[in-house]
Amino acid sequence: MKISKFYFFVLFLFLIFSFSACGKKDLSDQNQNGKNEEKQLGANVSNEESYFSKSVEDLFAEGKPLQCSATVESGEGSVVMNYYFDNNGKKLRVESQTLNKASNLNINSVSILDDNWYYFWDDLTNKDGMKMKVEENQENVKDKNIDENNNFDMKEEFDFKCKSWKVDSSMFDLPKDKTFKDLTSLMNGFGTNAPTINNEQSGTAPSFGNGNSVDACSYCNMLPAGSDRDECLDACS
Template sequence: MKNNTNKLISFALLFVLSLTLTGCSIKNPISTLIKKQIDKVAEVPEKITGSFTDLINAGKSLKCTYESDMGGTKISGTTYVAGKKMRTDSTVNIDLGQGPQDMGSHMIMDGDYFYMWTEGSETGTKMKISSVEGYNSGDSTDSSIPDSFKSNTNEALNQIKENFDYNCMLWLADSSMFETPSDVTFTEFNLSNMGSFGLP
């Protein structure tokens, strides 16, 4: 009986050892699934001409790069899209009177709000998407809204709607990319708190 027990133990040890040595050849459904996802991400880049909205409406998880020259101001960046969420990290080469300088900026759209901040800043701005989409200064008859606000808002909207030539690849979405930084304080920008932004 004891001899049989020893044989069983020896057989079990040999079985475990064989699994360890040949583990690489065992098909794992999880690793296979991950490989399929990686293969999707590694597809040939797709060229898309359109706006941020067009990328979202494409219905894909995308990582896109773009470059543009707008009146001598060079803009380049990377945009990440997943579902109705989007993030853009961009660099603007601009001359503020002290020679050309690169200025980094970021924007996140989480489905409800736009969040915008510049590189190195401890403060940022957020705007409700529904209020931005419904805003058209040309339709506004409210004399209490300063022309400067209308102009700046239209400029921001034009940038959001601006068409770029994107080089896109499918992207295995990372939800952390759509989280706002914890070290930046965001102030909501709307018509009721224009005074806090130095507007009358």
Template structure:
């Protein structure tokens, strides 16, 4: 269960870092999705140790694989402000679980094989930053610029990758936290 929690926290951080970068550094409308050969040929800069923020800054449609502490393997799909992550983790008994997340520019969705329901959160990073500053939230102390050994290739965007699964019931995490007075 600890590794599952680590995977969910990592997914939140990766997703939040990507949205923060796009909202504060890249700006609106800076990524094109024309599917041209030129866009598919520009992936030589995407191999090796990089931060997710650096990959997002390339403005390319990418499919990246990586591994990290607490994760057996991960795969990210990047297109514009949309990011999807599919992660495989091992628990204490070496049983594998899968965790996925989608960040669509407005919401972040999380679900996994060991979770009875999915979770969703509305993205409002400016309000979240204010809340974190006033409460000393631990999430602000994690560096979103951690370099991982990504292996990325260009891909033709499959919009279904950024659509939450219809067979998973998603619970609004903000509502749940308010009910717990967190």
């Protein structure tokens, strides 16, 4: 898959659907027995780093103040993600660093879950951020019966490296210099036509152009022609 798709779906849909995989899980050199012993998180996570095979959904449900990291790789690039869970299972911050190997382009992004909204922004487009209502999207996914081929598995496990952290509430604050465009209707518009990870896309994929900038509006071209695509193009312009 192309790095542009890899970037978009890992950093946005990846968060929305509890980070289903879009590449090879890293940390494969960790001792398997050690991971199995640590798999049940319990109340024993300390300031020392521990390794787990868990889903983001499970870690979030623990309701414990955790700072975790994971890496996703493909032949086109890699994403290193750092997660900050609050201590009551209500807020999550994800800081991601994406590398496009072909152009040596590095992209930094931040995603925040707060009060049933996901917020996302990066340092690539220098535009306003994006947001999406969680409940509406989850209901839509259920109604559309998106199958396993789309890799939107809310329970997929990753190899995480975690430790406890003293929760800093400011980490979940939104930047005051950005407004966030509501893309709930855009994501709902994918419906059963949601792009798959393993198959060729029917739409036109977003482009990184000369490797230094991205055409954010080209994401909208993955939607079927109609009002949803028009609304998307209007929102990103």
